[in-house]
Structures are given as structure tokens and as C-alpha cells.
Amino acid sequence: MTSSHLDHHLALLTQLRGILVALGEAEQVLDDSHALFIERYDELIALLPVDTESSLYLGQDLISQIFHRYPQIAHLVPRDLLWFFGGDCLHFMPDEEIEMFQTLDERRFEAMENDQPFDWNQEKRLLALAPQTSSKH
Incomplete structure (x- = not known):
């Protein structure tokens, strides 16, 4: 996994952490386990750069828990994180x-194979702007 790709997702995790902390500070969380959840979330952020593969399951678990524990902020969870962690997180994506995201990953891997630069955000914008060619029944 390229450093910039991982850095992008770490930045999104950090952004989401800020939202989770603010939720607790605003006393919008009714149970006492919020602090423990933030501790586990911090573990994920620390572990991800060190052992990306094994931390993916923790990421799937924590991101999925956000949808169940904090439905009021589910719309603020970056979609990139759902794709990055995969597994159960994909249930929250149409x-x-x-x-x-599959197309985006294919383009990223193709660029890596050809030793070409790849800008995830720029490619994502281009894909979002592209006309939808899939047929809907």
C-alpha cells in the first residue's frame, strides 16, 4: 500500500475522530463506553501505519460500530473509509x-504497476463527474 494512500485514510480517520470527540464533549452520547470506544479508535490510528493488514479487521469493526452507536453522525463518515476497510462496512454503501470505488482502485493499481503518479481525490472527482453508463432496470 502506498504511503500517500494510507496517509489519505489516516487523515480521514483523524477527521472522524474529531467528530466523535466533539459528540462526547457535547454530551450527545448517553453511555459511559464512549471513552473506551475513543481509546480503541486511537489504537486503530496508531496500529494502521505499523500493521495495516491486521488492523483492517479492527477498522471494519469500529467503523461499523459508528453506524450503530452513533447514527446521528453516520452521514459524516467518509465513504472512502467504508471502502478502505471493506467487509461489513460495504453494507453501508449502495x-x-x-x-x-472498484473502478477507482483498478485505476490506482494500474498506475502503481506503471510507476505513474495517482491522485486518489482527483480521480474520484473525475469518476463522479463521468456520465453514468450503467443501465438501470
């Missing part, structure tokens, strides 16, 4: 979005 098929069209999954297709877009």
Missing part, C-alpha cells in the same frame, strides 16, 4: 458507490 451498489453504484461500490462500483465507483
Whole structure:
């Protein structure tokens, strides 16, 4: 995994952490386990750069828990994180979005194979602007 790709997702995790902390500070969380959740979330952020593969399961678990524990902020979870962690997180994505991220990953891997630079955000914008060619029944 390229450093910039991982850095992008770490930045998104950090952004989401800020939202989770603010939720607790605003006393919008009713149970006492919020602090423990933030501790586990911090573990994920620390572990991800060190052992990306094994931390993916923790990421899937924590991101999925956000949807169940904090439904009021579910719309603020970056879609990139759902794709990055995969697994159960994909249940929170519509098929069209999954297709877009599959195409995005294919382009990223192709660029890596050809030793070409790849800008995830720019490519994502280009895909979002592209006319939808899939047929809907």
C-alpha cells in the first residue's frame, strides 16, 4: 500500500475522530463506553501505519460500530473509509458507490504497476463527474 494512500485514510480517520470527540464533549452520547470506544479508535490510528493488514479487521469493526452507536453522525463518515476497510462496512454503501470505488482502485493499481503518479481525490472527482453508463432496470 502506498504511503500517500494510507496517509489519505489516516487523515480521514483523524477527521472522524474529531467528530466523535466533539459528540462526547457535547454530551450527545448517553453511555459511559464512549471513552473506551475513543481509546480503541486511537489504537486503530496508531496500529494502521505499523500493521495495516491486521488492523483492517479492527477498522471494519469500529467503523461499523459508528453506524450503530452513533447514527446521528453516520452521514459524516467518509465513504472512502467504508471502502478502505471493506467487509461489513460495504453494507453501508449502495451498489453504484461500490462500483465507483472498484473502478477507482483498478485505476490506482494500474498506475502503481506503471510507476505513474495517482491522485486518489482527483480521480474520484473525475469518476463522479463521468456520465453514468450503467443501465438501470
